Amino acid sequence: IGTHAIFEGDVAFKDLALAVVDEQHRFGVHQRLQLSAKGGIPADVLVMTATPIPRTLSLTVYGDMDVTRLTEKPAGRQPxxxxxxxxxxxxxxxxxxxxxxxxxxxxxxxxxxxxxxxxxxxxxxxxxxxxxxxxxxxxxxxxxxxxxxxxxxxxxxxxxxxxxxxxxxxxxxxxxxxxxxxxxxxxxxxxxxxxxxxxxxxxxxxxxxxxxxxxxxxxxxxxxxxxxxxxxxxxxxxxxxxxxxxxxxx
Missing domain, CATH: 3.40.50.300 (P-loop containing nucleotide triphosphate hydrolases)
Structure with missing residues (x-):
């Protein structure tokens, strides 16, 4: 688990298979690509966001990105x-x-x-x-x-x-x-x-x-x-x- 520091060039991973990016809209495209490539082979990437950026929305329609929508609020929360x-x-x-x-x-x-x-x-x-x-x-x-x-x-x-x-x-x-x-x-x-x-x-x-x-x-x-x-x-x-x-x- 890390911040933007894990994108640095001197940070390497062994057998990186899955990269989870929270608050996806706060990270640049190249940063996410760098992270997925750090294990030697392209890792699977799971991005999470409350509001997908336009590029991500385009990928869900025209690119290779599956979407899961979590639409329920946590228990007890009101509108x-x-x-x-x-x-x-x-x-x-x-x-x-x-x-x-x-x-x-x-x-x-x-x-x-x-x-x-x-x-x-x-x-x-x-x-x-x-x-x-x-x-x-x-x-x-x-x-x-x-x-x-x-x-x-x-x-x-x-x-x-x-x-x-x-x-x-x-x-x-x-x-x-x-x-x-x-x-x-x-x-x-x-x-x-x-x-x-x-x-x-x-x-x-x-x-x-x-x-x-x-x-x-x-x-x-x-x-x-x-x-x-x-x-x-x-x-x-x-x-x-x-x-x-x-x-x-x-």
Missing amino acids: IDTRALPNSRLDEVVSGIGRAITSGARAYWVCPLVEESEHLDVAAAEDRAAALKAEFGDKVGLIHGRMKSAEKDAVMAHFQSGEISVLVATTVIEVGVDVPEATIMVIEHAERFGLSQLHQLRGRVGRGTGKSSCLLLYQTPLGETAKARINILRETEDGFRIAEEDLKLR
């Missing part, structure tokens, strides 16, 4: 209530978050992508965290990709324990975060995110037995493509259908 609201109603959302955390809920608040710049993404998250701290004080935490690993781990530990009730974040929480007690996801400027990415972010909630909600805040007026993305996300939680619709919109 996520997904709603879309214009940014003009942000104050209402903040008030609702306040009522929820007073009742013991925990919430993620994901800040928008800004011109493909990690520096600007972090600035947007810092501004939102400051605004929410003015409302809720020390119950608000911040996590982003420019933080050191130890800092991120400490913030996540506080969120998991309930010391922090609102976690403001960039897309660094897209995968690998599991806090069953978190039941609210707010995605600011949802129109700036891709459909698969929105689905991955929504998947950070609904991991326990309680009711969960995902609020998609968008800037008006919405373009036709952005409107279609949001409508699809409201209609289904099926990652394969979302990926198929995403491919159609490209």
